[in-house]
Structures are given as structure tokens and as C-alpha cells.
Amino acid sequence: MLAFASISRTRPRVRLGMRAVDIIRKKRDAGELTPEEIQFLVRGATDDSISDYQLAAWLMAVVWRGMTRLELAALTEAMLHSGEVLDLSDVSGTKVDKHSTGGVGDKTSLVVAPVVAAGGLHVPMISGRGLGHSGGTLDKLESIRGFNVNLSLTDFRRVLKQCGCALIGQTPQIAPADKKLYSLRDVTATVESPYLICASIMSKKLAEGIDALVLDVKTGDGAFMKREEDAVYLAELMVETGQRMGKKIVALITDMDQPLGRKVGNALEVEECIDVLAGGGPDDLRELCLDLSAWMFVLGGKSKRVAEGRILAAELIASGAARDKFREIIRLQGGDAGVVDDPSRLPHAKNKAAAITMQEGYVTAIRCEQVGVASMLLGGGRAKKEDSIDPAVGIVLEKKVGDHVLAGSVLCTIHYNSDERKSEALGLLADSFVIGPAAPSAKPLVRKVIGADGPA
Numbered sequence: 495m496l497a498f499a500s501i502s503r504t505r506p507r508v509r510l511g512m513r514a515v516d517i518i519r520k521k522r523d524a525g526e527l528t529p530e531e532i533q534f535l536v537r538g539a540t541d542d543s544i545s546d547y548q549l550a551a552w553l554m555a556v557v558w559r560g561m562t563r564l565e566l567a568a569l570t571e572a573m574l575h576s577g578e579v580l581d582l583s584d585v586s587g588t589k590v591d592k593h594s595t596g597g598v599g600d601k602t603s604l605v606v607a608p609v610v611a612a613g614g615l616h617v618p619m620i621s622g623r624g625l626g627h628s629g630g631t632l633d634k635l636e637s638i639r640g641f642n643v644n645l646s647l648t649d650f651r652r653v654l655k656q657c658g659c660a661l662i663g664q665t666p667q668i669a670p671a672d673k674k675l676y677s678l679r680d681v682t683a684t685v686e687s688p689y690l691i692c693a694s695i696m697s698k699k700l701a702e703g704i705d706a707l708v709l710d711v712k713t714g715d716g717a718f719m720k721r722e723e724d725a726v727y728l729a730e731l732m733v734e735t736g737q738r739m740g741k742k743i744v745a746l747i748t749d750m751d752q753p754l755g756r757k758v759g760n761a762l763e764v765e766e767c768i769d770v771l772a773g774g775g776p777d778d779l780r781e782l783c784l785d786l787s788a789w790m791f792v793l794g795g796k797s798k799r800v801a802e803g804r805i806l807a808a809e810l811i812a813s814g815a816a817r818d819k820f821r822e823i824i825r826l827q828g829g830d831a832g833v834v835d836d837p838s839r840l841p842h843a844k845n846k847a848a849a850i851t852m853q854e855g856y857v858t859a860i861r862c863e864q865v866g867v868a869s870m871l872l873g874g875g876r877a878k879k880e881d882s883i884d885p886a887v888g889i890v891l892e893k894k895v896g897d898h899v900l901a902g903s904v905l906c907t908i909h910y911n912s913d914e915r916k917s918e919a920l921g922l923l924a925d926s927f928v929i930g931p932a933a934p935s936a937k938p939l940v941r942k943v944i945g946a947d948g949p950a
């Protein structure tokens with residue numbers, strides 16, 4: 495004891511610089527990190543001066559301890575400024591984007607972007623790839639022959655100015671800290687923190703140089719946020735973050751308890767979007783696209799109310815203006831615009847097989863995540879980020895929740911190129927449809943709107 499005392503008395507009082515280990519310990523013990531400490535970690539993630547194991551330890555501490563609003567604001571801003579923040583002030587008019595937290599058959603960007611650009615707003619959209627059971631806009635677009643999602647930021651601006659919309663992937667210049675942190679979260683079971691999700695999504699979206707953002711926060715079996723209260727909490731964090739940064743922002747909490755539309759898989763989903771742009775397509779997909787477009791028109795100042803925005807979106811589809819815009823976007827990004835008039839030009843799988851039920855009754859639920867996993871097994875998605883995908887494969891749902899089935903009814907059809915995991919996928923799909931004696935009551939597609947000032 496005496497020895498310790500004399501050691502501590504004689505230890506020189508050196509001022510240590512900031513150390514990752516101290517910050518990790520502070521968060522582990524439920525302390526609140528200062529903005530400087532968070533900036534230190536984010537800088538370390540960006541320039542690799544902090545080791546992966548220390549960053550991963552801090553991420554896990556955040557999963558357990560959460561973050562205060564001050565910490566979340568500091569994290570989002572540090573991640574946003576870890577790279578380039580686009581200045582689109584030379585692009586006239588309002589710049590508005592839409593972001594979905596992801597799901598199965600969730601393909602609205604391919605309809606909403608051309609509709610809103612056709613309505614006169616600018617849509618600078620930086621999207622992601624599919625991972626696990628959920629799909630990604632970039633993979634869908636790449637099923638169109640020649641479509642280049644890897645435009646430089648200079649070309650991104652050029653296309654945006656020329657036609658009002660450009661759709662690309664995250665470039666190395668945009669929020670590089672997120673790229674590093676997300677890759678660590680992916681392999682350390684630290685994705686599912688509302689604070690980390692909020693900072694990750696909002697840092698990338700705010701870097702796009704937008705004025706307004708509509709968030710589609712999915713809830714249900716096929717979503718990140720399975721429980722509605724978790725989706726609402728995440729939506730509130732993102733709306734608060736956007737408002738603090740001076741953006742107009744709303745979040746729609748929408749259903750992901752069954753796949754959106756009837757098609758799951760990359761080229762199949764593009765085909766379904768082309769149907770919606772031609773005035774057809776499944777009701778749920780069309781309805782959600784009209785709602786999301788309407789909110790973008792409201793935030794972008796084109797419509798006073800959502801109902802008015804829906805009418806504008808429907809008119810842009812009916813007149814063919816949205817379809818023309820989609821052709822223009824595809825052409826300017828190097829793709830085969832002929833697919834809009836002739837979807838048979840999209841890749842098609844060689845084989846089809848049906849999943850059949852032996853029960854009679856009503857579809858009471860569809861295990862949505864399993865449907866996404868089945869699509870991944872067929873080659874339509876990635877188990878790991880490095881996996882390649884087959885754009886042609888996927889699933890067409892013949893039945894959805896509420897539909898009546900007889901013994902022998904086809905529930906869904908798989909489109910496949912390889913026999914390797916066909917039986918596994920079919921088994922998973924047959925198990926995904928829950929059949930009961932009565933039709934369930936219909937649930938609303940849009941469960942809540944967060945961030946709207948009043949009834950819109």
C-alpha cells in the first residue's frame with residue numbers, strides 16, 4: 495500500500511493525448527462522450543489510425559449503452575464531414591431524395607425517382623446494394639444492360655442537371671467513415687443500434703447536398719426494425735437529425751410484413767417498376783410509390799398537400815412523362831433504355847418451378863425475411879458483401895396475404911438458373927406462407943408519418 499502510494503506520488507504528471515482505450519472504457523461504463531472524443535474515433539476510422547478491434551469494441555459498447563442526442567449529433571456530423579459534402583447550389587430548384595431502410599421486394603426508388611424528376615424537382619440519389627435478405631437499388635439498376643451506377647461525382651452532377659435525376663452508389667469520397675464502420679458492424683453483430691443506423695444513413699444522405707428528404711422506414715418481418723415501436727424510434731432520431739441540419743424531412747413508417755409488390759429479384763423488380771410506370775403493377779407498390787412521391791412534392795414545394803401530390807404523381811404516370819424520364823435517366827447513365835418499352839430485353843432465368851400448398855384456406859402471413867433469404871439462395875442476393883449476384887433469378891408471388899388458396903394452389907414461382915439450392919429455396923418458400931381458416935384484417939401500408947407539421 496505504502497509502495498503504491500509512493501509510486502503514485504512520484505509518477506510524473508504527463509498529459510496523455512486522447513486514447514481509444516479510454517474512450518471505449520468511458521462508453522462501456524455508460525459515460526457520455528464529448529464531441530471531441532467522437533471526432534477522434536471517426537477520424538481514426540477514416541485514416542486507419544485506430545485499430546479495427548478498438549473500433550469494434552466501441553461499436554459494441556454503443557449497442558449496449560446507446561447514445562445521447564448530443565453524441566448522436568456529433569457522430570453524424572463527424573461521419574458526414576469524414577468525406578466530401580456535395581454542394582449542389584449550382585443546380586437550380588429544390589433537391590429532394592427518398593431513402594428506404596430496406597426490405598424484400600422494396601423497389602420504389604425506380605418509380606419514385608423518375609416520377610419526381612418528371613414533376614420538376616431534382617433527385618440526387620446515392621443508393622446501396624443488397625445484403626442478406628434485403629435487396630438494393632444499385633443491383634436492380636445494374637440488371638439493365640450497360641447501366642452505370644459508378645459515375646464520378648462530376649458525371650453525377652452532369653446527369654442530375656441534364657435530366658433532374660441521377661442514381662449512383664456510394665463513392666469513396668462520400669462519408670468514408672461510414673464505409674469503414676459499416677463493414678465492421680456487419681461482422682461484429684453491431685448493425686442493430688438505432689443510433690448507429692441513424693448516423694450511418696443520415697451522414698450519407700446529408701452528404702448528397704439535398705434540401706429535403708423522405709424516409710421510408712420499414713417495419714415487420716422483412717425489415718431491420720421488426721417491431722413498429724423500434725421503427726418509430728429510429729424514424730424520430732433520423733427526423734430530429736435532419737431537422738437539426740436544416741433539412742425538410744418526414745419519415746413514413748411502412749409495412750414490411752410481406753414483400754412489396756409481387757416480384758422479388760433484380761430484373762424481376764425492374765420489370766414490375768416498368769409496369770407501375772406504365773400505369774399498371776400491383777396495388778401496394780403503386781400506392782406506396784404515389785405516397786412517397788407525394789411527400790417529395792410536398793417537401794419540394796410542388797404541392798401544398800399530400801393528396802395534391804398524389805394526383806400530380808398519378809398524372810405524371812398516366813401522361814407517360816415519368817416513363818419518358820426513366821428512359822432518359824437510363825440513357826444518360828449508359829443503359830439500354832429499350833427495356834422500358836420491351837422488358838423482355840432484361841435478363842431472364844432459364845428455369846421456373848412452383849411452390850405449392852396442400853392446404854385450403856387463406857394466406858394469413860408471409861414470412862417475409864425467409865422470402866428474401868430464398869431469393870438470396872437462388873443467387874439474387876448476397877450472403878457476404880463480396881458475393882456476386884445473378885440479376886435474372888428471383889421469385890414471383892402468386893398469392894399474398896388475404897388471398898384464398900386451395901390444396902394444389904401455386905403460392906409462388908421461382909426463376910432460377912442453377913439447381914444447386916433450388917430445393918432449399920422451394921422448401922423455405924413453402925414454409926413462408928402461413929395458411930389459416932380466415933382472412934386476416936387488412937393492415938395499412940403506411941402505418942404512421944413522423945415529422946409532418948400537421949395533417950397533410
Ligand code: URA
Binds near residue numbers: 622676
Ligand atoms: N443502411 C445503412 O446505410 N446503414 C445502416 O446502418 C443500416 C442500413
